[in-house]
Amino acid sequence: MTDTNFDEVGPIDYLVVEFPADHPPDGSALPLLLDLVERNIIRVLDLVFVRKNADGSLAGIAVEDLGFTGTVDVTLFAEASSGLIDRDDLEQAGAVLEPGCAGAILVYENRWAAPFACALRREGAQLVASGRIPVQGILAALDALAAPTEPV
Numbered sequence: 515m516t517d518t519n520f521d522e523v524g525p526i527d528y529l530v531v532e533f534p535a536d537h538p539p540d541g542s543a544l545p546l547l548l549d550l551v552e553r554n555i556i557r558v559l560d561l562v563f564v565r566k567n568a569d570g571s572l573a574g575i576a577v578e579d580l581g582f583t584g585t586v587d588v589t590l591f592a593e594a595s596s597g598l599i600d601r602d603d604l605e606q607a608g609a610v611l612e613p614g615c616a617g618a619i620l621v622y623e624n625r626w627a628a629p630f631a632c633a634l635r636r637e638g639a640q641l642v643a644s645g646r647i648p649v650q651g652i653l654a655a656l657d658a659l660a661a662p663t664e665p666v
Contacts, residue, residue: 524628525641526559526598528621530607535614539563541582547620548586559596560621564608572608575616596621 533539550556563575577592598621611617634640 522628522632524624524631526623530610531618532611533616538616539580544586555626557623557625558594559623560599561591561594562599562619565616566608566611566613568613570613572604
């Protein structure tokens, strides 16, 4: 990220995805990730693949060694390394993975939000809280709204 002026950066998020031991990643999501990058919606800062061994230890996996199928050039993602992910981050991500599973750790800039975030920073505003609502929570809330209510 040294080539970017911080004043022009959008919000940065991360996610950890777990792939079940009996269903390793096949690369089918990579074209969708690449599409987000090409449309300038996000910028991938880091993409790291790991495997949690049965003894709980964590091992890095080179993206080229995952055996992905498809037409996406995986070396594009192998080069995504800003240095933001350190050993502590890997250990925290590994703590949420089940033994025998592979995982992907993705750090990305939300480029779509950069102009809005920059305008707020110029006004002296700062982000004081953020979060996500899991899809399951939204579906449960919608189901509750659609359920008939009992008279009081």
